[in-house]
Amino acid sequence: MNCEEVMSLLKRRFPNEPEYLQAVEEVVESIEEVYNQHPEFEKANLLERLIIPDKIHTFRVTWVDDNGNVQTNMGYRVQHNNAIGPYKGGIRFHASVSLSILKFLAFEQTFKNALTTLPMGGAKGGSDFSPRGKSESEVMRFCQAFTEGLWRVIGPDTDVPAGDIGVGGREVGYMFGKYKKLVGEFTGTFTGKGREFGGSLIRPEATGYGNVYFLLEMLKTRNIDIRGKRCLVSGSGNVAQYTCEKLIEMGAIPVTLSDSDGYIYDPDGITREKLSFVMELKNLYRGRIREYAEEFGCKYVAGARPWGEKGDIALPSATQNEIDGDDARALVENGVFAVSEGANMPSTPEAIEIFQQHKILYAPGKAANAGGVSVSGLEMTQNSERYSWSAEQVDAKLKWIMGNIHDNCVKYGTEPDGYINYVKGANIAGFMKVAKAMMSQGIL
Structure with missing residues (x-):
């Protein structure tokens, strides 16, 4: 594998996605040496399969504002990779949201989730809707309309969204409520929920x-x-x-x-x-x-x-x-x-x-910043057990996970002069876990 050749091909295929290309290039540069030590990866075309998302869902979101005017936004869910667990990643509501940004975030999420040691794949979603300046009722109606476009492709063992920029506990609650009504059952499909209905202590923090x-x-x-x-x-x-x-x-x-x-x-x-x-x-x-x-x-x-x-x-x-x-x-x-x-x-x-x-x-x-998705993973576990851990228990697990991520970065990122290249360490550690899982599961 040659980094320049990979990026040249990718830029021709996705010329208008600068954030996505930037994220991919950083990872490819970091893993080039270790990737070339595994000829079985190249034979299976593993890098290209890992770079390109499994699925991209795009849909129109139509909602009515307080003045009775019909508004239209775009909705997206990028399901990047589920080799080590269900797709997992936040939903972002912001005017800047584009497919390039969500592809970069889903790509990064795949490696971040792998670093946590928890069984979670990578995904990201969102809309170019901004909650800023909107009334409570407008935010609720938008979240419900967004969920109508999303609900068929998510689930507790398929894809578990969470919050991100513009999406906090309020927005997650509205989306969860609509999802629950559409599906007709109570499942831990969203994380970052309110404490009253399955949220985890320490998740906001x-x-x-x-x-x-x-x-x-x-x-x-x-x-x-x-x-x-x-x-x-x-x-x-x-x-x-x-x-x-x-x-x-x-x-x-x-x-x-x-x-x-x-x-x-x-x-x-x-x-x-x-x-x-x-x-x-x-x-x-x-x-x-x-x-x-x-x-x-x-x-x-x-x-x-x-x-x-x-x-x-x-x-x-x-x-x-x-x-x-x-x-x-x-x-x-x-x-x-x-x-x-x-x-x-x-x-x-x-x-x-x-x-x-x-x-x-x-x-x-x-x-x-893997702490957020780590506690989201812990929330998924608590939901599946129908049990709630104390703040001290969750915080202790969070500390352990962050310490473990650091240890893996040191393991793979320490250079001959002793300097720790955390970028290289994080990328190689995350990549190797996902790559080995993909190789074990065959060509899909």
Whole structure:
């Protein structure tokens, strides 16, 4: 297998899908050497079969707004690979959603889920509908209409969706309710559900908590204490909020948050009390992060991202490609020595190259943000057992899973000079598990 030849062919077949091509290229570059050590993979054309999704479902979503106007959006579900378990991955509602983005997310999800050690395949879905600015009734009607287009291709042993950007507990609840009515039975087909009807403790916190647990494992490799370290966090939604909560608990000092309008920089640090304000602002009132600056009198920069501020650790927790080459250089120059990704693919290839050239600790999202899908997998287990674990039990399992993911990254990613290439380690570890499962099951 030659990486350049593979990517050249893929670019001819899918020329208008840059996010998907970017995600595939990163993995193919990482696994090229180990793949070529297994001629049986090439004989079975395994790489091409793994790159291209098993199934892509596209459907129209028609719903009625509060003014009685009929609206139409697109709905998608990309079922990428189920070699190690049922398809599993979030649903994203955002105006930017496209097939390219969902294919990249489903591809990444396949390897992320493999890293968790839980039996889950990879998928992703969503719509170009944005809940922002919509009434409660409009969101409900859209979710119900979306589920009407989705329900036939999901199920507890087929495909188990969860939340993602624009899809929280509210949206999952509406989709689950409609699914339950259409199918006529109560099954654990969605995760991220409310605690009242099968949701798991620690699920809302899991991605943020897991990211910090992975960061702590990285810091241990260099005997660095997280206490007192100033942390640049992007985003202000679920992942960013619980990343900050765990950082504060560990003695670190988060100093930034952001949204699509701009970012805040609080040199005094985001405290528990200030974080409570953010959670109420974003979760209850769906406000904007500039209101934090107005409330606490700190710096707010409109139309920008927080990567030019001084800090020790960066935790990008917003969206894909939010750190480019210039941002990466600014982070390095300002003293950042660790980057742990809470979002999916938030760093561009140029940014990743800069991080690795400077030998900083860099954890890709498929490893560092696997906590969310890990606890989703644990929720599936609890649903199947008709049982609920305590918060302490779930948190202990989450810590173990993140530690195990880190160990596998070290196993496959340690280079001759001792530097741990977490990108390479995560990609090879995830790839080998999926590849061996596919080989065992024959040509399908």
